[in-house]
Amino acid sequence: MTKTASTFIAKSTIKAADLSHRRKINFNIGKYNAVVPQGKQQFADLLAAREMAKNIKYKAIENLDNYLLEFEKNITARGAKVIWANDGNDALEAIGKICKEKNCKTLVKSKSMVTEEIHLNQYLEANGIESVETDLGEYIQQLDGEAPYHIVTPAMHKSKEDVAKLFAEKLGTPSNLTPTELTLVARKNLRQKYVDAEVGVTGANFILADIGGIAVTENEGNGRLSCAIPKTHIVVVGIEKVLPSINDLALFWPLLATFGTGQQVTVYNTIISGPRQTNETDGPDEMYVILLDNGRTNLLANPTSREALYCIRCGACLNACPVYKNIGGHSYDTTYSGPIGSVITPHLSGMNDYKHLSYASSLCGNCTEVCPMKINLHELLLDNRHEAVQQGNSTLMERISWKVWKTASLNRAMMNMGNGTLKNKVVNTIFKAWTKNHSNLDFSSKTFNEIWKDKVAAKKDTQKD
Numbered sequence: 001m002t003k004t005a006s007t008f009i010a011k012s013t014i015k016a017a018d019l020s021h022r023r024k025i026n027f028n029i030g031k032y033n034a035v036v037p038q039g040k041q042q043f044a045d046l047l048a049a050r051e052m053a054k055n056i057k058y059k060a061i062e063n064l065d066n067y068l069l070e071f072e073k074n075i076t077a078r079g080a081k082v083i084w085a086n087d088g089n090d091a092l093e094a095i096g097k098i099c100k101e102k103n104c105k106t107l108v109k110s111k112s113m114v115t116e117e118i119h120l121n122q123y124l125e126a127n128g129i130e131s132v133e134t135d136l137g138e139y140i141q142q143l144d145g146e147a148p149y150h151i152v153t154p155a156m157h158k159s160k161e162d163v164a165k166l167f168a169e170k171l172g173t174p175s176n177l178t179p180t181e182l183t184l185v186a187r188k189n190l191r192q193k194y195v196d197a198e199v200g201v202t203g204a205n206f207i208l209a210d211i212g213g214i215a216v217t218e219n220e221g222n223g224r225l226s227c228a229i230p231k232t233h234i235v236v237v238g239i240e241k242v243l244p245s246i247n248d249l250a251l252f253w254p255l256l257a258t259f260g261t262g263q264q265v266t267v268y269n270t271i272i273s274g275p276r277q278t279n280e281t282d283g284p285d286e287m288y289v290i291l292l293d294n295g296r297t298n299l300l301a302n303p304t305s306r307e308a309l310y311c312i313r314c315g316a317c318l319n320a321c322p323v324y325k326n327i328g329g330h331s332y333d334t335t336y337s338g339p340i341g342s343v344i345t346p347h348l349s350g351m352n353d354y355k356h357l358s359y360a361s362s363l364c365g366n367c368t369e370v371c372p373m374k375i376n377l378h379e380l381l382l383d384n385r386h387e388a389v390q391q392g393n394s395t396l397m398e399r400i401s402w403k404v405w406k407t408a409s410l411n412r413a414m415m416n417m418g419n420g421t422l423k424n425k426v427v428n429t430i431f432k433a434w435t436k437n438h439s440n441l442d443f444s445s446k447t448f449n450e451i452w453k454d455k456v457a458a459k460k461d462t463q464k465d
Contacts, residue, residue, distance in 0.1 A: 035262030074212025078274030112203030
């Protein structure tokens with residue numbers, strides 16, 4: 001068993017028994033479940049809208065190379081610089097070089113899970129640069145020294161009392177502040193950071209090929225401040241975020257808002273297509289867009305798993321997943337948790353190290369049911385399991401066990417052997433992986449096949465009589 005698998009099992013075992021954690025998650029996801037149906041009412045035909053969105057992303061991913069080049073051509077024409085990063089190290093080196101050129105001491109960051117993926121904060125700290133998270137949830141997590149817990153709501157696992165206690169410990173505020181007062185404290189602390197920062201970093205919800213722009217959707221305004229006030233704006237975005245046209249936002253922004261937070265549309269929706277132009281008064285002097293691969297082409301090369309690149313990071317599958325709701329986001333020990341994280345992480349970070357995530361599912365299909373892009377998530381988890389075996393990422397004992405099981409399953413005589421006591425003893429004493437987390441299996445003294453034969457024989461005897 002790899003270290004990552006052992007860590008996952010240890011963390012999930014502890015968290016699954018944490019009733020306080022479960023209460024907080026159920027409360028917060030309950031609030032989400034209450035508002036999402038209201039957001040869905042804006043669609044006259046939600047199923048058709050989801051199907052249309054999936055078709056658009058299919059077109060974008062199948063022609064990804066052309067759309068990315070179109071995006072680069074159009075945004076560089078307005079003065080932005082595009083940097084292609086093969087992996088996280090390439091992206092970090094590019095950001096480090098830009099920060100060094102700008103003599104950056106403080107950097108503000110907003111709306112970017114992909115920077116968590118490449119561990120940007122740690123890199124900047126190691127180079128003497130203060131990196132400040134400006135999203136309220138991310139700011140809370142940074143104060144607590146924790147990674148984001150959820151794709152959309154980073155501090156979902158914390159109650160308002162937890163946040164008040166954290167602020168009291170880290171910022172010296174009274175320990176009984178209300179959520180409104182806590183928000184005002186964060187705003188006061190962050191406002192000056194925007195002014196002081198030499199560089200602002202954001203992600204992008206979508207890349208718009210036809211106009212050469214990036215689209216950012218948010219509820220706090222921190223994204224706009226991060227990209228507009230500092231003199232240098234760096235966008236770090238995965239190559240899969242491309243959309244063919246600006247017109248596609250009329251569908252994708254409401255879908256993302258509804259399935260992400262239950263809103264009809266989020267509060268701030270921004271399109272940025274370059275640095276400040278000569279006839280403009282606001283905006284950065286320079287803009288860089290880092291297009292990050294970091295394993296995404298592994299997904300692209302797989303005809304089946306490629307579908308996972310349609311994801312718009314709404315987090316709906318996390319909120320629907322019974323496993324996620326019991327073990328929480330940190331147990332996965334990855335940037336992207338929940339069903340979508342379990343699907344893409346083995347391809348982004350290595351099948352051998354993360355194949356265990358594909359088993360962290362009940363395969364109930366609820367994740368597929370709620371996905372706005374209609375990604376067949378539970379089927380992709382099965383495909384990951386198959387691919388792991390095909391690549392040889394399974395133990396000798398595992399392969400022998402399944403070989404024996406397959407041989408027995410295809411042989412009726414063997415299936416009828418050792419019913420009752422013998423089967424119970426073999427399964428419950430030898431296969432300890434099952435009984436470790438489940439009650440003992442109790443096989444009947446006869447298989448259905450044998451019971452049926454007895455019934456047919458008895459019927460014939462009756463007819464003879």
